[in-house]
Amino acid sequence: MSQSTPVTKASHVVLVDGSGYIFRAFHALPPLTRKRDGLPIGAVAGFCNMLFKMLKDQKDDSRPTHFAVIFDKGSITFRNDIYDLYKANRSETPEDLIPQFPLTRDATRAFGAPAIELEGFEADDLIATYARQAEALGARVTILSSDKDLMQLVSDRVSMLDPMKNRHIGPKEVEEKFGVSPDKVIDVQSLAGDSVDNVPGVPGIGVKTAALLLGEYGDLETLLDRAGEIKQKGRREKLLQHADMARVSKELVTLKTDVAVDVALEDLGVTDPDVEVLFDFLEEMGFRTLTARVRQALGDGQSDGIRADDTAVDTQGAFVSPATRGTYPNTVFDPTRYECVQTEDRLIHWIRRGFEVGVVAVDLETDGLDSRAANLVGVCLAVDDNEACYVPLAHKGEGDLLGEGVPDQIPMARALELLEPLLHDPAVLKIGQNFKYDLGVFLRHDLYPAPYDDTMLISYALDNGINSHGMDALSETHFGHSPVPFKEIAGTGKNQKTFDMIGLEDATRYASEDADVTLRLWKFLKPKLAAGHVTRVYESIDRDMPHVVAKMENEGIKVDRAELSRLSALFSQKMAGLEAEAHELAEGPFNLGSPKQIGEILFDKMGLPGGKKTKTGAWQTGVEILEDLADNGEALPRTILNWRQFSKLKSTYTDALQAQINPGTNRVHTSFSLAATTTGRLSSSDPNLQNIPIRTEEGRKIRDAFIAEPGHLLVAADYSQIELRLLAHMADLPTMKQAFADGVDIHALTASEMFGVKLDAMTPDIRRQAKAINFGIIYGISAFGLANNTGVDRSTAAEFIKTYFEKFPGIRAYMEATKAEAKELGYVSNLFGRKCHIPGIRERNPQRRAFAERQAINAPIQGTAADIMRRAMTRMPDAIHGVEGARMLLQVHDELVFEVPEGREDALIAVVKQAMEHAHEPAIHLSVPIDVEAQAAKNWNDAH
DNA sequence: GTAATCACG
DNA sequence: GACGTACGTGATTACG
Incomplete structure (x- = not known):
């Protein structure tokens, strides 16, 4: 055990926050039980690894001379006398963790270290006491913890080390977190409060504001004394009103540094553990790997460091996808070998190399990010590792004088002419990263590279849900190389x-x-498609998307600027009226756009009931809260909601959209992302055309501005209830399948099954509830969520779910099987085999695990629908080929929008319907019909 | 840059 | 110690 060793300037005192560590280890590590009897020991295992590492795996100069593990004792401390609600919001300690508390103390002693605790004090107070004592003697102190409450102790001699992330926390890191130096941390916490420990602080003041105020006034007391001088009204009043709370908070967060400890600091001197005791303990726990490592460390005096032991790594290994295993053999990048090509001869040389190797990475450089507005500036080719060239085509001079210093370049037309045979040769595979972008640029130069592979989409098929698929991220993940x-x-x-x-x-x-990098990514990732069983996903769903979508983006959709401008004016007018009304109701002006001010007016000034705080301590003022208030007869919340609606419509749509209209064509060109979502859906941005309003009458007006060219019509084709159809098929729900086969209103059917109402006696209200339940099922239903959404209470919602499970017995089996699959494999697959990795599925934290489970339930349904849509899209060029002048413009998840010369709309609708309704074939067979509804009109609104 | 809010499927 | 409850997105504004 420990020995008495004087603490001096040369000492290094290491204090472990034992209680903090156990909680974190328990939640961060997979559940691990002792084989013999199922005793939960995951946190103990993590704890032992950490102790061993700390004691043995240190360089000589950082090895501790004094060492102790400090624990909380009891849950009531002197702080509860100051504030009875201190830590009152803590939930119960998890059942599996309780038996591990005494075991961690045993473990501490087995490693020859003192386990220190004292009734009435938190571990933090003991750590503070020892740390300050050691510091006063000139020693160096390391606190093993990531608890922010300990950060007030940090100084030039005291630092912290996060034992799980191995992250050092010094004065600089503390300042990053709190915005002030460590000696002001207490003051910040007193103001900002802490929801975890239930420290009240001053409402409405967070860490950022606190740091700002302290920067101005120096310290808490000065600030509270001079609070009356603060310019911002809200802050001033808050501080004046809650000064006492701040003072109480200060008492709560200030750690005691003068605890009468019963083990003296100098008695914490490190000694070697009693080997026999240690091995007995490790064997008792069944830690075989760790035992071996300890033996090795004691035997040869060297340690290779502790990796997580036994099960921890193995279970986590299940989440490592095929693509992330291993690295490409050559990760050395040598920029000196890159060539700048400025002559035709050299370009011809590189093109010849391309024909020789048959696989060429192609990357275009442009002067912007928007592939339509951007101009081609240069072309890049790579044919092998480190064998790449850049062909500048439109570089200007570095100086700003006209024509001054413009470099020699091959004329663009000539270069493209030389490249064309390579790009179009069916025997040369072109490789791109997000090739949709390059294809869009090529398209405008009348070039159609084929065949091609896209490394972004290969990564997407392999690893979605794990990595992002941008080039820099992929290079870092797979090569450990960060591109310039x-x-x-x-x-x-x-x-x-x-x-x-x-x-x-x-x-x-x-x-x-x-x-x-792109070429190497292809060489590394492409072979993994087969190993990951996602070749078919890539080949038959994703591979053709880039050129199809590039074409859509290039087409754009025509938008009537005058109409938008008219709507902007209309909305402005409405907003002005509502603003005046709101200020009158609030008896004073305020910024309607500021949720913060709204919260303060409604809940502080007017004192309305039903206020809830967000996690940052601000009042919630979202629709649901305001609707509730309005239902209670309050006028102001309704006015605010109306104003918000018009504000949203104006700023996000009627104003922003006008700025996005291409002046040459009067069309708007969105950008679709093919690898942004975990399920397989596309996303749309700059502008987002997948969230144009439709649900309210006012909002729908915006769709009037999306129009067809003169002599043309827009056609909107929608999959009808596709996700519910897929659910009926996947969960094998005979009643529902029959209803779809018969063309029955599915929500009415659900209602009649659940509530025993005949179809012809259906009321809109009952149907609406059934609809909410149907959606809930697709989202991985919970009673809480359903209650929220239908307005019924939680127990009624639970009853609904129970009834649903009884009426559609396949549902429960589907949900359980899907969760089990996710848990076992770390991912779920949709009907086409696309994987969606669910990293949180083995979370210890019940809330986060429940979230992961809902994702797992939803992903195959949403993802199968998304992939049916992708297949429909890639088939669409052929399908509509016979309808002259028809073009595909937009995709909105279950809807495609086309433009067609007037008179050919019926022909188009026929072929589009056919292609969409059979897009899943022959890859899969469905036991429900897929139905598409399509309509033609002059504008998008009327096409629905 | 982050949080809150709200638009869509 | 951390979550704060239905799935998947993107844009805007306030605030600092």
Whole structure:
């Protein structure tokens, strides 16, 4: 055990926050039980690994001279006398953790370290006491914890180490977190409060504001004394009103540094553990791997460091996807070998190399991010590791004088002419990363590269839900190599250069590296498709998306600027009226756009009931809260809601959309992301055309502005209830399948099954509830969520769910099987075999695990629908080929929008319906019919 | 840059 | 110690 060793300047005192560590280890590590009897020991295992690492795996200069593990004792401390609600919001300690508390103390002693605790004090107070004592003697102190409450102790001699992330926390890190130096941390916490410990603080003041105020006034007392001088009214009143709370909070967060400890600091001197005791303990726990490591460390005096032991790594290993295993053999990048191609001869040489190898990475550089507005600036090719070139085509001079210093470049038309045979050769595979972008640019130069592979989509098929699929992220994940950031060569902010302004040396280094990385990613990832059983997903669903979607983006959709402008004016007018009304009701002006001010007016000033706080301590003022208040007869909340609706419509749609209209064509071009979602859906941005209003009458007006060219019509084709149909098929629900086969209103059917109401006696209200339940099922229903959404109470919602499970018995089996699959494999698959990785599925935290389970239930349904849509889209060019002048413009998850010359709309609808309704075939067979509804009109609103 | 809010399927 | 409850997205504004 410990020995008495004086603490001096040369000492290194290591204090472990034992209680903090156990809780974190318990939640972070997979559940692990002792084989013999099922005793839960996961946290103990993590704890032992940490102790061993701390004691043995240290460099000589950081090895502890004094060491102790400190624990909380009891849950009532002196702080409860100050504030009876202190830590009152803590939930019960998990059942599986309770038996592990005494075991961690045993473990501590087995490692020869003192386990220290004292009735009436938290571990933090004991740590503070020892730390300050040691500091006063000039020693160095390391606190093993990530608890922010301990950060007030940090100084130039006292630092913290997060034992799970191995992250060092010094004065700099504390300042990053709190915005003030460590000696002001207490003051910040007193103001900001802490929801975890239920420290009240001053409402409405968070860490950021607290730091700001302290920066101005120095310390808490000064600030409270001079609070009357604060300019911002809200803050001033808060501080004046809650000064006492701040003072109480200060007492709560200030750690005691003068606890009368019963083990003296110098008695914490490190000794070697009693080997026999240690091995007995490890064997008792069944930690075989750790036993072996300890033996090895004691035997040869060297340790290879502790990796997580036994089960921890194995179970986590299940989440490592095929693609993330291993690295590409050559991860050395040599920019000196990249060539800048400025002559036809050299370009011909590179093209010849491309034909020889048959696989060429192609990357285009442009002067913007929007592939339609951007101009081609250069082309990049890679044919092998480190063998890449950059062909500048439209670089300007580095100086700003006209024509001054413009580099020699092959004329663009000539270069593209030379490249064309390579790009179109069916025997040469082109590789791109997010090739949709490059294809869009090529399209405008009348080039159609084929065949091609897209590394972003390969990664998406392999790893969705795990990595993101951008090039930099992929390079870092698989090669441990960070490509040159664009910012580094182009600068940032408004002085950021576009690519044509960048010098050839930098441009060559940057662009060639992109192509080089892309080619290596392809070599590394492509073979993994087969191993991951996702070849079919990639080949038959994703591979053709880039050129199909590039074409759609290029087409854009026509938007009537005058109509939008008219609506903007209309909405402005409405807002002005509502604003005046709101200010009158509030008896004073305020910013209607500020949720913070609204909360303060409704709940502080007017004192309305039903206020809830967000996790940051601000009042919630979302629709649901305001609706409730309005239902109670309050006028102001309704006015605010109405104002918000018009504000949203104006700012997000009628104003923003006008700015996005391409002046040449009067069309708007969105960008679809093919690899942004975990389920397989697309997303749309710049602008997002997948969330144009439709649910309210006012909002729908915006769709009037989406129009067809003169002499043309828009056609909107929607999958009808596709997710419910897929649910009926996947969960094998005979009643529901029959209803779909018969063309019955599915929500009415559900209602009649659940509530025993005949179809012809259906009321809209009952049907609406049934509809909510149907959606709930798809989202991985919970009683809480359903109650929220239908307005019934929680027990009624639970009854609904129970009835649903009884009436549609396949549901429960589907849900359980899906959760089990996710738990076993770490991912779920949709009907086409697309995987959706669910990283949280083995979370210890019940809430987060429940969230993961709902994701697991939803992903196959949403994802199968998404993939049916993808297949329909890739088949669409062929399908509509016979309808002259027809073009596909937009996708909105279950809807496709086309434009067609007037008179050909019926022909188009026929082929589109056919393609969409059979898109899943022959890959899968469904036991429900798929139904598509399509309509033609002059504008998007009327096409529904 | 983050949080809150709200638009869509 | 951390979650704060239906799935999947993106854009805007306030606030600092």
